[in-house]
Amino acid sequence: MNYIEFLESKVVVAENFGATIDKRLLSDTLMPHQKAIVPWAIEGGRRAIFASFGLGKSVIQLEIARQVILLTKKHFLICMPLAVVGEFRRDNDMLGTGLEIEYITDTDDIEDVSEFDNFLNYIEGIDDPGPKIYCTNYERVRKGDIDPNKFGGVSFDEASILRNLKTETTNYVLQHFKSVPYRFVATATPTPNDFIEILNYADYLGVIDRGHALTRFFQRDSTKAGNLTLYENKKEEFWKWVATWAVFINKPSDLGFDDTGYNLPKLNLHEVEVTNVVDGPIVNKDGELVLFKDTTKSLVDVSREKSESVALRVQKAFDILNDNGDVSNWIIWHHLESERAEIERRFKGTQLKSVYGSQTNKEKEDLLISFSNGEYSILSTKPKIAGSGCNMQHACNNMIFVGIDYKFNDFIQAIHRCYRFGQTKEVNVWVILTQNERDVLKKLKMKWANHIELQTEMVNIVREYGLNSDKIKSDMKRQLFNNRRTATVGEATVYNDDTVNVHKDMPDNSTGMVLTSIPFGDHYEYSDNYNDFGHNFGNGKFFEQMDYLTPHLLRTLKPGRIAAVHIKDRIRYSYQNGTGFTTIDDFSADVSYHFRKHGFHLVGKITITTDVVRENNQTYRLTWGEQRKDATKMGVGLPEYIYLFRKEPSSSDNAYADDPVVKTIDEYLLSLWQLDAHAYWKSSGDRFLSFDELSKYDMKFVYNAWKKYDKEHIYNFQEHLRVCEDLATVDRLSKLFMTIPPTSSNDLVWTDINRMNTLNANQANRKREKHICPLQLDIIDRLIYRFTNEGDLIDDPFGGLFSTAHQALKLGRKAVSAELNPDYYDDGLFYLKALEYKLSVPTLFDLL
Structure with a gap:
C-alpha cells in the first residue's frame, strides 16, 4: 500500500460474520420492524439489539434462534434473567417456531445434533430429537455449567451483565463464549455514558478489540486509571461505528415503519419525601459526631439510611396505596430483606404476594406469571429479581419504590415492566425517600437524562441510515489531514502536519540529530484523524506506519x-493479555528492532528512573495491599529509556561522523567526561539521619540530605529501608510520590530528573490540555549538548509542545519539528514565540 491507502485502511467498522437469509422464510407473526432487524442481525452474525421496552426483543431473539438453527444445524442458547423464562415460552408459542424451549442448568445431557441426517429429519417434520432452543440463567453461566461448544448461536437477553469486566460472569463469557459463531446481545438500557459496557459488548461480539476502541475514541486521565471521556470531536464517529454493529430503536418509525399500537401513555413520577429523625447523637461513617447528616451519600451512607428508615418508608407506601384505592394492581419494589419483611407485616390481610431469592425458580416464575395474568393485585419483589424481562403492562400501571439506591439500570428496568408498549393507561411511579437521600434521587435523575441523550444520539443515526451499514462505512471515511500550517520562529521551523509528509520533503543528510519521544504504540491517540500514529490496532500496525517514517529519518540525518x-x-492489563494478571510488553525492544531494521545502529541506552508511588496511583498495578497478599503477581515500576541509535558514517576508517561533534578541552572537562562516560565508585561513610533526627527536620532537608548521603556512600538496602520505615512511623512517608528514592550517578541511569520540568507545567498554569507523555527539558538539554554542535539542526518528528525545538533554540541550535494535533501546535508555537522574545530582549550589558 502507498501511505494514503494505509491511512484509509484504518477506518474502524464492524465486519459481517454471518450469512444472508431468505426473508420469505421469516415468520409471518413478526412485526415489520422485527422483520427488518432479524435478517440484519443474522447477516452481521455478531450484533447487538438495543430495542426499547415492548418492541419484542424476546420475539426477535426467538426468530434469530430459529434461523441460526437452520444455518448451523446446531442448538441455540438464550441466556436470560431467572424470572423471564415463562415470557419466552409464551412468545415462542405465539411465534410458532415449531421448536421446543427447554430450560437447562448444565449442558451435560445435551447431545450434539450436527449430523446432517438429523437435520433433514428436523426440517421435514419427522419426529426426531433435532436442534432445540435452550435457555439458562446467568448464574449457571458464571458457575461454568454451560459449555458453549454445544451451540451454533447464543443470545444474551438483558445483557447488561457484561458491563463489568471484573465479574465472574463477564470473565467466563469473554473467555469461553467467543468460540460460538453466531453471537447476539439484547437489552433496552445500555448504562448512560458507561462506555465500558458498550465496549464490552463490542469485545464479546468480536467487532473490535477493547483496547483498540479505548485508544481510538477516548481521552484517558493519566492520573487516574479507568477515567474515560469520549472525545467531543469523536462523538459522531463513535456512534456511527456503534451503529455498524448495534441497532438502537425506540419505536418502529425509527426504521421507517408505522407506530400504530406503539404510542406510550403519560408517565407520572411522584417524589415522596419522608422525614427520618434519628434519636440520639448523629455520627458520620467514620464514627465522628456531626451536627447534620451528610446528604451527599456514599454507598455506606445510603445503606445505613435505608436500614434506619424501613418502617417509616413502608408505612408511607401503605398510605399511598390506601389513598389511591380506586386503582387495582400494584408493584412494590424494594431492595432489602428487612424491607420485604416489613412490607409483608404491614400489608398483612391484603392480596400481596412476595417473590424473593430463596424461592425455587418455578415458584418465582409461577408467581410472576400469575400477577401478569391478574390473579392477585399486589406484587412485592426486588428489581434484581423481576426488574428485567417481565411484561406487566397488561396487568398493572402503578408501582411504588419503597426505597432507592444509585443503581440506575435496576431503577429504569423496573419502571419499564409496566411503562412499555402495550400499556393503555397512564403509569404512576411513586418514589419514597428520606430527606437525607435527595442526592441519590438527584443522581438517578441525572443518569436518566444521560440515558435519553445516549438514545437520542443513536436513534438519530438509525433514522438517517436505517440498517444500511455500507452507507455508514462510506461516510466514516473522513477526509485525511490536509490543512498544513507552518511557522518559523528564530532558527526553528515547525509544522502542523503529518510527520511523514514533512519528512519526505526534507533534504538528505541535513539534520544534526533526531531527538524525539515517539508514540507508545496504540496506547494513546493524540489527534482526531487517521494520520495519527496512535490510531492503530496493535503495535504491529503502529510499526507498519513507522515504516513510512523511519527511512526518512535515516535519510535526512x-x-x-x-x-x-x-x-x-x-x-498490559489482564483483560488485554488474557492471563488474569498484569504483564509488561517489551516495547523498547520492539523500537530497537524497528530502528535497526531500517539501518540504524544501537549504540547506547540511558535509563531514567520513575517514581513507583506516582506510577501506582496512575495504574493501580503495584499496590501495597496486593503485594502483601501475593508478591508473585506484582512487578516493579517501569523506568523510561533513551535509546541512542547511530547512522553509519560514510567512512569506516576511524568511525567519526562526517560532521563530528567537536568540543574543546576547556568546555568539555575531564570530570564531565567521567560522568558522561563511566560510573564512579562510592566511598564508605557514616550513618544517615537517626529516627529522632528524621522526625525533627523538614522533608526538604531530609530529601536533600538523603540524596547527598546516597551519592557519597556505598549503597545499603537495609539502611534505605530503615529510613523509609522511620518516616512511615512518624507519618511522613508520602502516598503520592516516592519520598526517599534511590539515586545514581551513573550516566546510564538518570535518577535526578525533575518530573515536573516540562512544558506541561506551563500548560497547567494556562489551563490548557497537557501532553500525555512529555519529555523532560533537562533530558533534552543533556542530549543536545552531548551529541550536537552549535548551529546543528535538531529534528523532532513528534513535536508535541515543541519542547525539543524550544531547548534547541536556548542552546544555540536550529530546529525542525512536526506536530499533527492543532492544539498542541498552537500551544507549542506560543512557547517558541515567548522564548524568541526573551532571547531578543537586550540586557544591560548590551545597552552599555
Missing part, C-alpha cells in the same frame, strides 16, 4: 550522527 529516542515499556 547526517552520517554518523545520533537519533535519541525516548520510550517506555507498555503495561
Whole structure:
C-alpha cells in the first residue's frame, strides 16, 4: 500500500460474520420492524439489539434462534434473567417456531445434533430429537455449567451483565463464549455514558478489540486509571461505528415503519419525601459526631439510611396505596430483606404476594406469571429479581419504590415492566425517600437524562441510515489531514502536519540529530484523524506506519550522527493479555528492532528512573495491599529509556561522523567526561539521619540530605529501608510520590530528573490540555549538548509542545519539528514565540 491507502485502511467498522437469509422464510407473526432487524442481525452474525421496552426483543431473539438453527444445524442458547423464562415460552408459542424451549442448568445431557441426517429429519417434520432452543440463567453461566461448544448461536437477553469486566460472569463469557459463531446481545438500557459496557459488548461480539476502541475514541486521565471521556470531536464517529454493529430503536418509525399500537401513555413520577429523625447523637461513617447528616451519600451512607428508615418508608407506601384505592394492581419494589419483611407485616390481610431469592425458580416464575395474568393485585419483589424481562403492562400501571439506591439500570428496568408498549393507561411511579437521600434521587435523575441523550444520539443515526451499514462505512471515511500550517520562529521551523509528509520533503543528510519521544504504540491517540500514529490496532500496525517514517529519518540525518529516542515499556492489563494478571510488553525492544531494521545502529541506552508511588496511583498495578497478599503477581515500576541509535558514517576508517561533534578541552572537562562516560565508585561513610533526627527536620532537608548521603556512600538496602520505615512511623512517608528514592550517578541511569520540568507545567498554569507523555527539558538539554554542535539542526518528528525545538533554540541550535494535533501546535508555537522574545530582549550589558 502507498501511505494514503494505509491511512484509509484504518477506518474502524464492524465486519459481517454471518450469512444472508431468505426473508420469505421469516415468520409471518413478526412485526415489520422485527422483520427488518432479524435478517440484519443474522447477516452481521455478531450484533447487538438495543430495542426499547415492548418492541419484542424476546420475539426477535426467538426468530434469530430459529434461523441460526437452520444455518448451523446446531442448538441455540438464550441466556436470560431467572424470572423471564415463562415470557419466552409464551412468545415462542405465539411465534410458532415449531421448536421446543427447554430450560437447562448444565449442558451435560445435551447431545450434539450436527449430523446432517438429523437435520433433514428436523426440517421435514419427522419426529426426531433435532436442534432445540435452550435457555439458562446467568448464574449457571458464571458457575461454568454451560459449555458453549454445544451451540451454533447464543443470545444474551438483558445483557447488561457484561458491563463489568471484573465479574465472574463477564470473565467466563469473554473467555469461553467467543468460540460460538453466531453471537447476539439484547437489552433496552445500555448504562448512560458507561462506555465500558458498550465496549464490552463490542469485545464479546468480536467487532473490535477493547483496547483498540479505548485508544481510538477516548481521552484517558493519566492520573487516574479507568477515567474515560469520549472525545467531543469523536462523538459522531463513535456512534456511527456503534451503529455498524448495534441497532438502537425506540419505536418502529425509527426504521421507517408505522407506530400504530406503539404510542406510550403519560408517565407520572411522584417524589415522596419522608422525614427520618434519628434519636440520639448523629455520627458520620467514620464514627465522628456531626451536627447534620451528610446528604451527599456514599454507598455506606445510603445503606445505613435505608436500614434506619424501613418502617417509616413502608408505612408511607401503605398510605399511598390506601389513598389511591380506586386503582387495582400494584408493584412494590424494594431492595432489602428487612424491607420485604416489613412490607409483608404491614400489608398483612391484603392480596400481596412476595417473590424473593430463596424461592425455587418455578415458584418465582409461577408467581410472576400469575400477577401478569391478574390473579392477585399486589406484587412485592426486588428489581434484581423481576426488574428485567417481565411484561406487566397488561396487568398493572402503578408501582411504588419503597426505597432507592444509585443503581440506575435496576431503577429504569423496573419502571419499564409496566411503562412499555402495550400499556393503555397512564403509569404512576411513586418514589419514597428520606430527606437525607435527595442526592441519590438527584443522581438517578441525572443518569436518566444521560440515558435519553445516549438514545437520542443513536436513534438519530438509525433514522438517517436505517440498517444500511455500507452507507455508514462510506461516510466514516473522513477526509485525511490536509490543512498544513507552518511557522518559523528564530532558527526553528515547525509544522502542523503529518510527520511523514514533512519528512519526505526534507533534504538528505541535513539534520544534526533526531531527538524525539515517539508514540507508545496504540496506547494513546493524540489527534482526531487517521494520520495519527496512535490510531492503530496493535503495535504491529503502529510499526507498519513507522515504516513510512523511519527511512526518512535515516535519510535526512547526517552520517554518523545520533537519533535519541525516548520510550517506555507498555503495561498490559489482564483483560488485554488474557492471563488474569498484569504483564509488561517489551516495547523498547520492539523500537530497537524497528530502528535497526531500517539501518540504524544501537549504540547506547540511558535509563531514567520513575517514581513507583506516582506510577501506582496512575495504574493501580503495584499496590501495597496486593503485594502483601501475593508478591508473585506484582512487578516493579517501569523506568523510561533513551535509546541512542547511530547512522553509519560514510567512512569506516576511524568511525567519526562526517560532521563530528567537536568540543574543546576547556568546555568539555575531564570530570564531565567521567560522568558522561563511566560510573564512579562510592566511598564508605557514616550513618544517615537517626529516627529522632528524621522526625525533627523538614522533608526538604531530609530529601536533600538523603540524596547527598546516597551519592557519597556505598549503597545499603537495609539502611534505605530503615529510613523509609522511620518516616512511615512518624507519618511522613508520602502516598503520592516516592519520598526517599534511590539515586545514581551513573550516566546510564538518570535518577535526578525533575518530573515536573516540562512544558506541561506551563500548560497547567494556562489551563490548557497537557501532553500525555512529555519529555523532560533537562533530558533534552543533556542530549543536545552531548551529541550536537552549535548551529546543528535538531529534528523532532513528534513535536508535541515543541519542547525539543524550544531547548534547541536556548542552546544555540536550529530546529525542525512536526506536530499533527492543532492544539498542541498552537500551544507549542506560543512557547517558541515567548522564548524568541526573551532571547531578543537586550540586557544591560548590551545597552552599555
